[in-house]
Amino acid sequence: MEQSINLSSQKDVKDKSPSLIGGACIIASVCVGAGMLGLPSAGAGAWTALSIFAITLTMVVMTLSGWMLLEAYKEYDLKASFNTVTKDILGSKVNVLNNLTVYFVGGILLYAYITSSGLILQDILGMSSQISSVLFVLIFSTFVWHSTRAVDRISVVLITFMILSFVFGVSGLAANVDLAILTDSINSDGQYTPYVLAMLPVALTSFGYHHSVSSMRAYYGNEHKASRAILLGTAIALGLYCLWLFSIFGNLPREQFIPVIEQGGNIDALLGALNSVIESEKVGNAINSFSMAAILSSFIGVGLGVFDYLADLFKFEDNKQGRTKTWCITFLPPLILSLLFPFGFVIAIGYAGAAATVWTCIIPALLVYKARKTHKDKSSFKAPGGNAMVFAVIAFGVLTAIFHLLSMVGLLPSFTG
Template structure:
């Protein structure tokens, strides 16, 4: 007797794709906006990113269950748009690997008392080998990492929750402080924290239909939103807004955040749990993103699935971000922001264009159709355009930037 996959299982898969190292960038990115505006920005992003995932399902319904994002975009929007989409996918994957390699080196430098560049090289050499070996090896290590991440998160956050100070959480000491102007710069990092769209095709194939995949996506983004709320409240309730100045000066690097938390948390065990969670989140994201980029480049360059072919793919996947990390370690949040700015192409703009194209096709109004008509398509498209604009305005110093 064949039983249908549970919605809870699918929701957890989507949540695990969302909740990774991007989560570690949210406190530093939201320090200017602080609690209420940060939570509002994350909620708005979650709503739009959930709808844009549904738009992909709406477009995918015209194809068989094993179809890829690449094939659908090429078929419906043409080679030029597909090439732009593929470049954006590769850029985001590469910049995320770069951010994870840099941050892991800085954290391991503190833990192992070795040079951060040596630590980064060791990190890539050891953990990229799982990706080189096989998808099954990635699957097994991911299960271990997620279990470890959940345990360390629960233990660390439970300790932080007990020590939340409401005056710190709502910054009541600074009566004249401004928050809203800084919220715009947070959106690119928030968007990266809901970047599950490369898994939409897999969800559809997993359930064999669009309707249940739609509910699983909503369940997954809701779980992620709940975890982000808990994380933001715990960090902002323990670490005063003014204490983010040295973290921001170091580009929002995770080791700086962990170090700052360690100075305000009385329990050494809780501090170690947060440190362990941070490392597990980075490692889990590194392996997950690494596998995605690895498979993408193997398909792009037509490398064979043998030891020699996989070694070529490993080289083009991991060596460029490692070299960039060694040469230009310019900050975790900055890198995540770049990823969010470019990810708008394949998480908002392309899904809206695909859904619009889908509705002009013969069977466009059959099966799953995202409610809201043309208005919702325009809204998601513009959200992507605005977030990309916010990012590049912030990078050029044209948006208010919080310095502590």
């Protein structure tokens, strides 16, 4: 996904100092859509405890890798993008690979959100999923086309709405959590550990905000404030994920995920399975509203990252004509592909996670490793852990990609009941 700084945000910084919660909401909104809606199906094999362990580990690694990007950026102008810094430090060939994976992940996430929104809205609007998807893109991509400040404001509104609907929906689910279902104690011979590895690509995608790091740095004007926004944003996302999994896995028996997984983990299938075990219509409506808000918030957040990244890559001007060109190459390709070739949500997220290891783990670690050899300033922002943490982040990324490839060819166990 992402980005540069096409600085509509540069003007925003001059207007007033942005709030910590605003930036954190952008980071959280980028994360939450994919993770909230993909993790239950992806974690059905590993179930509650191991799924929460996997996403917590992933959150820690992904926060550290985002801080590594901030450290690598610190010697550059605030306008410098992921593209610019990678090309300067690691060279053109590595940068081409990075750009391809950034665009692929951003594009496939937008593709997944557009497809899912159509499936959900077709029942609400009473029209085909294709028309619903088109309307979804035309209306809500306008915020991205307008400015970073518009995305900030709508992100705060959406996160607030998500929290309210989430609290209402989850409180209804939590009140009915069955410990036997939550712990899967009814299946005394259940196997869980073998399924954790295949879950990691979806977990990694659930914290894929790195395309927004350069925007956060430019938005706040320094690395320290941006790092706090990143930490708060990923912490918000982790908290929401844990509450969500606790509530879902405490109400929907493990075996009822089988038909959802058979349909590619599509959101409408998951919501249908949930509605079958939710007795309260109001709770069901709250969960449906939350799911739609989660898709919308991530669509806008990811869209901003891809938009800014492509604007910098193609050097489009920050005016109406230039932003319209950027809008076209950001949103039209995933929309067209969604209309022509829709497929499972979790499948799409898995592909995104495998490719995202390049620019969320490997490239940030390589950037900071080389930057530390060049820049000896120890007084400014520095990611913790030293070179040991750099190598650990690289290893995590490489292994996650390998796990996805093994899962694709059937060499990792797949939960089928």
